[in-house]
Amino acid sequence: MIVVMKSTSSDADVQHVLSFLQNHGLSGHLSQGVERTVIGVLGAVGPSGAPGSLGGINPSIGEALEGLPNVEDVVRVSKPYKLASREFHPEDTIVEVPSACVEGGIVRIGGKEVVMMAGPCTVETEKQLMTTAAAVRKEGAVILRGGAFKPSTSPYGFRGLGEEGLKLLAKARDEFGMAIITEVMTPSDVAMVCEYADILQIGTRNMQNYMLLDEVGRTRKPVVIKRGMSATFEEWLLAAEYILSQGNRNVILCERGIRTFEKATRNTMDISAFPLLKRLSHLPVLSDPSQGTGRRDIVGPLSLASVAAGADALLVEVHPNPDEALKDGAQSITIPQFRELMPQLHAVAGAIGRSVI
Numbered sequence: 424m425i426v427v428m429k430s431t432s433s434d435a436d437v438q439h440v441l442s443f444l445q446n447h448g449l450s451g452h453l454s455q456g457v458e459r460t461v462i463g464v465l466g467a468v469g470p471s472g473a474p475g476s477l478g479g480i481n482p483s484i485g486e487a488l489e490g491l492p493n494v495e496d497v498v499r500v501s502k503p504y505k506l507a508s509r510e511f512h513p514e515d516t517i518v519e520v521p522s523a524c525v526e527g528g529i530v531r532i533g534g535k536e537v538v539m540m541a542g543p544c545t546v547e548t549e550k551q552l553m554t555t556a557a558a559v560r561k562e563g564a565v566i567l568r569g570g571a572f573k574p575s576t577s578p579y580g581f582r583g584l585g586e587e588g589l590k591l592l593a594k595a596r597d598e599f600g601m602a603i604i605t606e607v608m609t610p611s612d613v614a615m616v617c618e619y620a621d622i623l624q625i626g627t628r629n630m631q632n633y634m635l636l637d638e639v640g641r642t643r644k645p646v647v648i649k650r651g652m653s654a655t656f657e658e659w660l661l662a663a664e665y666i667l668s669q670g671n672r673n674v675i676l677c678e679r680g681i682r683t684f685e686k687a688t689r690n691t692m693d694i695s696a697f698p699l700l701k702r703l704s705h706l707p708v709l710s711d712p713s714q715g716t717g718r719r720d721i722v723g724p725l726s727l728a729s730v731a732a733g734a735d736a737l738l739v740e741v742h743p744n745p746d747e748a749l750k751d752g753a754q755s756i757t758i759p760q761f762r763e764l765m766p767q768l769h770a771v772a773g774a775i776g777r778s779v780i
């Protein structure tokens with residue numbers, strides 16, 4: 424349920440609605456847009472502080488809300504996800520990330536500029552990380568990616584340097600001014616990863632790890648939530664809803680390819696995700712063409728296609744020597760390939776009235 428306030432409503436009117444909801448055991452989520460103020464109504468708050476069921480809101484509550492001062496309308500949200508829906512928040516959400524390498528010190532994801540995030544799949548050594556960071560920064564990337572906690576299909580595969588890797592990422596931030604995005608895999612690591620990261624990444628394998636989603640939702644850090652490898656848009660948006668419903672509004676969706684019968688690529692990049700998610704949701708949408716293809720030779724074309732289709736940002740794996748990478752070398756592009764890609768991205772973005780930073 425969404426309460427739409429009249430354009431003439433005051434802060435006191437909004438507060439009145441919020442207090443009414445609280446008194447009825449409901450939680451109110453405020454969204455103050457340029458055009459209008461709306462309050463999303465979620466079910467009763469459970470003992471752990473998590474929002475309760477959405478189904479149990481008594482219709483008479485809706486009628487009572489309609490009678491409160493300066494309430495314009497009370498609308499039922501047709502989708503199972505509420506706070507993630509366009510109905511709740513008609514304007515695009517812009518997630519702000521502190522990044523010292525840009526003018527003003529803030530990168531905005533979800534606005535007119537397409538944001539480039541690049542770096543190694545995995546932090547391997549200081550030299551590998553610094554070489555990559557220097558190169559991608561030189562070409563214009565403003566956010567540095569690098570995994571310190573790595574999911575691995577095989578328990579014998581490389582699983583990352585852990586906190587040591589996070590320290591190296593923080594060192595790269597100090598040196599190049601880029602913000603850091605890195606994966607967090609378990610609720611108990613969230614506080615520690617927050618000390619180093621500017622953006623928390625939830626990987627495809629953890630899209631439905633609800634305890635982890637709750638925990639990152641309790642922070643106020645920007646969170647990238649990757650699409651589960653077999654997830655529908657609805658399941659993915661409901662996963663985002665977990666984070667939003669804990670009060671963290673800084674959520675970015677990441678299309679990274681889905682499992683299909685096709686074997687020529689590691690995953691099948693779902694380009695329809697960009698325009699469709701923009702219709703369903705107000706959240707920014709990021710593209711990961713590296714995981715999406717698994718093939719260095721087509722990361723460039725899929726990056727261009729993602730921007731043309733409406734992606735707000737790109738997450739590209741770059742390695743100084745991909746053939747020797749400890750993880751995902753086949754999908755990591757070389758530094759010269761990255762150098763070649765950037766002007767092409769500028770051209771495609773320019774053609775649709777956007778620019779790349």
Ligand code: E4P
Pocket residue numbers: 544570573574575576577580750751
């Ligand atoms: C991401 O970088 C993951 O850690 C990686 O793609 C996992 O690959 P694997 O499934 O081959 O271990």
Ligand code: PEP
Pocket residue numbers: 544570574606625626627628649679711714
């Ligand atoms: C990654 O980007 O490091 C990663 C593990 O990706 P995904 O979760 O999409 O496989």
